[in-house]
Amino acid sequence: MIHIKPELLARINTWLTPTFDTETQVYIKNLIATNPAELQEAFHKDLEFGTGGMRGIMGIGTNRINKYTLGKNTQGLSNYLKQSFPGEIIKVAIAFDCRHNSQSLAKLVADVFSANNIEVFLFEDLRPTPELSFTLKYLKCHCGIVLTASHNPPEYNGFKVYWQDGGQLVPPQDAEIIAEINRLEYAEINFEAQEPLINYIGEALDNVFINASVKNGSFNTHQKAKDNLNIVFTSLHGTSITIIPETLKRAGYNQVHIVEEQAKPDGDFPTVKSPNPEEPAALKMALELAEKVQADIVIGTDPDSDRVGVAVRDLDNEMIILNGNQAMIIMTEFLLKQWKKADKIKGKEFIGSTIVSTPMMQQLADAYQVECKIGLTGFKWIAKMIKDFPELNFIGGGEESFGFMVGDFVRDKDAVTATLLACEIAAQAKAQGSSIYEALINLYIEHGFYKERLVSITKKGIEGAQEIKQMMYDARENPLEKVNGSKVMKIEDYQLSQSRQLSNGYIEQIHVPKSNVLIYYLEDGSQIALRPSGTEPKIKFYISVNTTLDNVSAFQATEQKLENKIDAILKEMNLN
Numbered sequence: 001m002i003h004i005k006p007e008l009l010a011r012i013n014t015w016l017t018p019t020f021d022t023e024t025q026v027y028i029k030n031l032i033a034t035n036p037a038e039l040q041e042a043f044h045k046d047l048e049f050g051t052g053g054m055r056g057i058m059g060i061g062t063n064r065i066n067k068y069t070l071g072k073n074t075q076g077l078s079n080y081l082k083q084s085f086p087g088e089i090i091k092v093a094i095a096f097d098c099r100h101n102s103q104s105l106a107k108l109v110a111d112v113f114s115a116n117n118i119e120v121f122l123f124e125d126l127r128p129t130p131e132l133s134f135t136l137k138y139l140k141c142h143c144g145i146v147l148t149a150s151h152n153p154p155e156y157n158g159f160k161v162y163w164q165d166g167g168q169l170v171p172p173q174d175a176e177i178i179a180e181i182n183r184l185e186y187a188e189i190n191f192e193a194q195e196p197l198i199n200y201i202g203e204a205l206d207n208v209f210i211n212a213s214v215k216n217g218s219f220n221t222h223q224k225a226k227d228n229l230n231i232v233f234t235s236l237h238g239t240s241i242t243i244i245p246e247t248l249k250r251a252g253y254n255q256v257h258i259v260e261e262q263a264k265p266d267g268d269f270p271t272v273k274s275p276n277p278e279e280p281a282a283l284k285m286a287l288e289l290a291e292k293v294q295a296d297i298v299i300g301t302d303p304d305s306d307r308v309g310v311a312v313r314d315l316d317n318e319m320i321i322l323n324g325n326q327a328m329i330i331m332t333e334f335l336l337k338q339w340k341k342a343d344k345i346k347g348k349e350f351i352g353s354t355i356v357s358t359p360m361m362q363q364l365a366d367a368y369q370v371e372c373k374i375g376l377t378g379f380k381w382i383a384k385m386i387k388d389f390p391e392l393n394f395i396g397g398g399e400e401s402f403g404f405m406v407g408d409f410v411r412d413k414d415a416v417t418a419t420l421l422a423c424e425i426a427a428q429a430k431a432q433g434s435s436i437y438e439a440l441i442n443l444y445i446e447h448g449f450y451k452e453r454l455v456s457i458t459k460k461g462i463e464g465a466q467e468i469k470q471m472m473y474d475a476r477e478n479p480l481e482k483v484n485g486s487k488v489m490k491i492e493d494y495q496l497s498q499s500r501q502l503s504n505g506y507i508e509q510i511h512v513p514k515s516n517v518l519i520y521y522l523e524d525g526s527q528i529a530l531r532p533s534g535t536e537p538k539i540k541f542y543i544s545v546n547t548t549l550d551n552v553s554a555f556q557a558t559e560q561k562l563e564n565k566i567d568a569i570l571k572e573m574n575l576n
Helices: 006-014 022-034 036-043 067-084 102-115 129-138 173-183 203-217 223-227 244-250 280-293 324-341 360-368 379-388 415-431 436-447 461-477 552-572
Strands: 053-057 091-096 119-123 143-147 156-163 198-201 231-234 256-258 297-301 308-313 319-321 349-354 371-375 393-399 403-406 449-458 486-493 498-501 507-509 518-522 527-532 538-547
Touching: 006 036, 022 036, 036 461, 067 102, 067 143, 067 156, 067 173, 091 102, 091 129, 102 119, 102 143, 102 156, 102 198, 119 129, 129 143, 129 156, 129 203, 129 415, 203 244, 203 415, 223 415, 231 244, 231 280, 244 256, 244 415, 280 297, 280 308, 280 319, 297 415, 308 324, 308 415, 308 436, 324 349, 324 360, 324 393, 324 403, 324 415, 324 436, 324 449, 349 360, 349 379, 360 371, 360 436, 371 379, 379 393, 379 403, 403 415, 415 436, 436 449, 436 552, 449 552, 461 518, 461 527, 461 538, 538 552
Parallel strands: 091 119, 091 143, 119 198, 231 256, 231 297, 349 371, 349 393
Antiparallel strands: 053 156, 143 156, 297 308, 308 319, 393 403, 449 538, 486 498, 486 518, 498 507, 518 527, 527 538
16 A cells, blocks of 8 residues: 655645636545555656657646646746747747647646737748747747657647757756746646637648758759659658658659558557667568668657667678767758868858767767867757857757757758758768668778767656665765776766866766766777667667777678677666
């Protein structure tokens, strides 16, 4: 029998007051009588903003996504906007994805904004997240919201908040808004919509966004090369079906085979276990279609169309899924090459990446004499780089979790333009008798062969959160000294904002916001990062190893050596 603590009971009883509707109260009373464990999960904490906004399981309670938790967020955000922009006519844009309740929750958020005399631009139907970022800037809005839980399971939904620059919330706005939300009582939420303040938007914005995507993602590829590229595309039941096929068509790509079984938006994601292109199983149907039509490239996007998965043919003509680091390297180097060819590299350019992504990004930056800025996990930090350094030109950048951004016209990872960019690279390579995969190998020969692998361990619920906390505590208190025979030379602790040299104990400050991340740097050049996910009940381990590659014929044997090395590291850390 689960004993409910007095402070938790007080929190639950608040939801049994007249502020909350009868349906909510009846549901809670039923949980009290029949399922105290679920009651505790639903109320033991407030949902928090993580690396990708706020995400959670839909349902009743403070730890759930529902009309009251989102209503309180929106009311707090409304108050903050009024404080931040006194005397201005405040405007917000709202989009939503294919998930259950996304449309109704988007309307609820619009209602609360309008009730606070804020003008709302609400998409009439589901749209990709990057289109919201673009629209926010295009309509000169102060703020934007997307109702999405990205690639999380069907029972989840979420609330991503964007600021004036089109990027997601970052310090100091995030902490100030959270403080404003926390000051509120649920009774202070104004749900009384002013319908004249809610404007519905759709096709006109689609056209502008698609044209901008074609402009930013096209690089003088001959039409013959485009006609010769055979593409398979899947939206994995998500929002990208509304935009990507038309974007490819306007860019001149006519051989596009859509996985029809996954083309209809569906919050149950019935054909996949997880609608995440990071998971190889998610692209299974697309890869099968690729064999049937002899495609050159496969593209798959997550439900809100910010992540993109790319599969290409390897040296044996077999379809292989590129990991996020490989796709990022290919795309970034191609952009750098285009900028150099156009004589646009003048010493004021930069690319962006994250602390858990491949170190090879720095090698590319050095080769092209541009800066590589590296931030915390989450694309909001790359968007912040653009905002913080207006004197520099952003070329492109990405992160290992299948996110990429081309230029700064969108300020979040953008599967729409990244899809077009991948097709441009593939079409040009094929026209030259090569392939994306061969281009990747040549980059390894030129800049060093970097190989990465991500291991995620899921720990659900209250106990799981405690286990993850303990794992990070142990890694800090009892740090590794040697891994796979290689000494640990340096440990970066982003929670303490310290970089410590183990040989002499020298400590250097890390000048980025605090984050619960540890990175071990080994004597042989390997890196191991530990990080609890900000959006899922997981702890993630990022392994990076590298060596030199002399020629293409040595590629497969060298790759196997690196894979074996990663296996050995995982075995020693009890992670395999």
